[in-house]
Amino acid sequence: MDLGISGRIALVFGADSGIGWQTAKLLLSEGATVVITDLDQAALDDSAAKLEAHPGRLYAFAADVTDSASLTRLHDQVRESVGVIDILVQSSGVTGAQGMFHEIDEQGWLSTIDIDLMGPVRITREFIGDLRDGGWGRIVYVTSEDALQPYDDELPYCAAKAGVLSFAKGLSRSYAKEGLLVNTVSPAFIHTPMTDAMMTKRAEQTGQGFDEAIESFLDEERPYLELHRRGEPDEVASVIAFLCSDRASFVNGSNYRVDAGSVATI
Template structure:
C-alpha cells in the first residue's frame, strides 16, 4: 500500500512567513498555530509543556504543514530570546508573532489577593508579553518588518471586581500593544491586541459554564478557531493599515 499522501495547505497566503506562537500547546495558541500552518507559514510552537508542543507539531506536519517545537517558560526573558533564535536558525527568519501564553490566577477582591498570586499573573500575563516583543522586534526588523498580535482579553477592555491581577495584566497588554504600534509603525512592524471573551479552552474547563454563557448576549461561549480567524486577519497583509487596534472576539460581552 502506498504511503498516505500529506494534505497540502488550504492556501499559501502566509507561505513567505515564519511565525512564533507562545502558549501554543493548547487552546487559542494551538488553533492559531494550526491555522497559520494550513496557510503556508512555518510555525514555531512554543509552550512550557514540551509534550503538548510536540503534539501540535505532529498535527501540523501530518496535515502537510511546517512546524517545530521549543519548550519555553515565557516568564524567562532568556527563554523567549532562545525561541526567537530557534525560529531564525531553523526557519530562516521571524516575521509574525502571537504572544498568547497566560493563566487565570487567583480571584477575589483586591485586598484578598495574595501578593505572590498577583506577581505570578503579572509575570506571565504581562511581563512575558514584553519579554516576547523585546526579543521578536529586532528579528522582525532584520527581516524587513512583521506583525505582532498580543492576546489580551475582554478584561483588557473592561474591569472585573474579582479578577484583579488578571484585569490589571490584560489592560497592561492593551497599553503595551498601543505603544509598540506607535513606536514601530514607520519601521514596518504592526502590533494589535485581540480580546477574547470566554472561550472553550482548558483555561476555563472547571468554571461554571452556564454563568459564563449568560455574560455573552450571543448565548454561547466562543471557540479557539473563532479567535484564530481574527488573529490571522491581523497578521495578514489584508490588515496592512491596521495597527494599534483592539479587536474583541466576545459575543457582545463588552457591548453591554
C-alpha cells in the same frame, strides 16, 4: 481568502492548545512556516502531532515566558532551525490569582503580572530585532474582554491584560514606519483549557454539573454575551490570522473584540 503569508515565518506562543493551537493550524493552512511554543515540550510534541503534516514547515520548541534566558535559547533555536520570524503571536497566559481584592496577597499580583504582562514584554524584547528586519512584520497579542471590562474577582488578570493593550498601542506607534504592525485581539469566554478549569472549579463550589456551571456563569457573570455560549478557539484564530496577514496592511494599533457583545460599551 488568500492571506498573502505563504513563506512567512510565524512564532506562536501558548500553542499547545486552545487559541494558540488553532492559530498555528490556520497559519499553516495559509502556507506559513510555524514555530509553536509553550512551557512543556512533551505537550508541545503531542500538539504538533495533532496538526496536519507539514514537512519542513512546523517546529515545536518549549520556552518559559517568565525566564529571559529561556527565551534567548528559544530565539537561538528558531534562528538556527527555521530563520528570522516575520510574525509573532502571543497567546500564552494564565487566569492567575482570583478572589476579591482584599483576599489576594502581593505574591498573587506579582505572579499574575509576571506571566500575563511581563511575559509579552520579555518576548517582544527578545524578538523585536527580527521583526524590524526586512520591512514587514506583524505582532498580535491576545488580551481579554477583562482588559476593557474588569471583573472584581480577577483584578490581577484584568490589570495585566489592560497593560498589554497599552503596551501594544505604544509599540504600534513606534515601529509602523518600518513595516511592523502591532494589534491585539480580546476574546471573551472561549472554550479552552483555562475556561474548562474555571468551570470545573465553579461546578465544585456550587454543587452543579459542568454544563450547569457554564449556563449559570453566562446568566450571572456574562449577561451581555448575547450568543449565550462559549466561543470556539477557531473563531478567535480567524481574526488573529487576518491581523497577521497582508489583508490587514492598514490595520495598526487596533484591538479586535471577539466577545459576542460581552463588553457592554462601544
